[in-house]
Amino acid sequence: MIKEITLQELDTERFIAEKVRGIRETVGDGIAINALSGGVDSSTVTLLGHRALGNRLRTVFIENGLMREGEAAQVAGWFRELGVTVDVVEARDEFFAALAGIADPEEKREAITQTFYRDVFGRIVKESGARYLLQGTILTDIDETIAGIKRQHNVFEQLGIDPQDAFGYRIIEPLIELRKDGVRAVGKALGLPSEVFTRIPFPGPALSARVIGAVTPERIETVRKATAVVERMLGNTGAFQYLAILHEDRVTGMRDGKRDFGLQIEVRCWDSVDARVAEPTQVPFDTLKTLALEIIRAVPGVVSVTYNIAPKPPSTIEAI
Incomplete structure (x- = not known):
């Protein structure tokens, strides 16, 4: 059972210090990968990870063909200003091939999940030697998945899926006790510009969810x-x-x-x-x-x- 940290209870500086320490202890002297979409969750976890690991965290933007117009260049530009290098990984053909002929919403989500975590990230992790993926799962993602409302693509352990067995790497989720309002507060405290930490939510399956x-x-x-x-x-x-x-x-x-x-x-x-x-x-x-x-x-x-x-x-x- 995950204990929620509400916005009223949240001490952003203490939260950041605890999560930075936890990421360092988990990764040790190894390296980690994180996927940046430009949303507030992934942006916040990106800055948390870079504060913890510096250049031992490789940040990638997956160009899946399902994002807003010009998203990759815009997001990479924002983070360049913050001192974070973002590698854009071309994967459009893989995602559209995986989605071909699928109309059912849950089958779409599963196709995107497998393409993202097993195929694209599995390849990136193997090539880089990383053993960890850092991602911005929040408590609302967990709640909706467990309740059966909709399977969020970034939820695994709560469904009995071990990412190490399924994909070959462990997943670190430092924001899992927070909801969106708490994540925005942490992002602001980390130094995200307001155009990022106030950005409207965007679904993990991107425009395929629309x-x-x-x-x-x-x-x-x-x-x-x-x-x-x-x-x-x-x-x-x-x-x-x-x-x-x-x-x-x-x-x-x-x-x-x-x-x-x-x-x-x-x-x-x-x-x-x-x-x-x-x-x-x-x-x-x-x-x-x-x-x-x-x-x-x-x-x-x-x-x-x-x-x-x-x-x-x-x-x-x-x-x-």
Whole structure:
């Protein structure tokens, strides 16, 4: 049973000191690898690891083809300013091959998990000689996985899976007692710039978690374009998270006076503290109307834009 450290209980400096010491003791004089996605969890654990290990921690960004536009260059640039070198590892073909023909949400998550941990990281760890992977699992990831709500790709031991046996390396999870608000506080204390520690959450399976049905490069590109519009236009709402989802079925629309079977984008925008419960943000209707028109203009093939107004629970923040 993991004991939660709430934001009210959290002493960031003591927490950082304890986790730095723990990482050093675990890794010893060896080296470790960590994956940086640019989200607050992975960014915070990256700085914790580099404070503990210095150049004995190799930080990589996995280019899986499922990220936002220009994400790799942007994230590498942020961390270059912080004195951390980020190696971008090209793996797009591997991830799209693993996802080919899969529509079921849990099968998608499993395909991404195996490709990430067994294939891509297994290769990186073997080539580097590292015996440890440092990652930013948080308590909400554990809760949702154990409860059967959705399998988070970064949860193993709580499901009885030994990463050493499954993948050939151990996993260190220094943030596992925290929720998102606590992670933000630790990231701020470590020196992350506000544009990183206040960044909205982004799912581990990336944009594949926002494509209902089969994942292809073309469908990912559609939701990527819609995501760019949503994040640009809802960025000043103060919401906890906002996102675009591509639905599976085509819907009837009209274009140039003729029927057009087109794509449907669902927009979600949430007010929450730690993602356990959430309420749809009351975005002004005029803003939603402008947002819909901009998505239709910017994303080829879209004829319908909807806004989710169901709370969590029974909804969840991400669609799948």
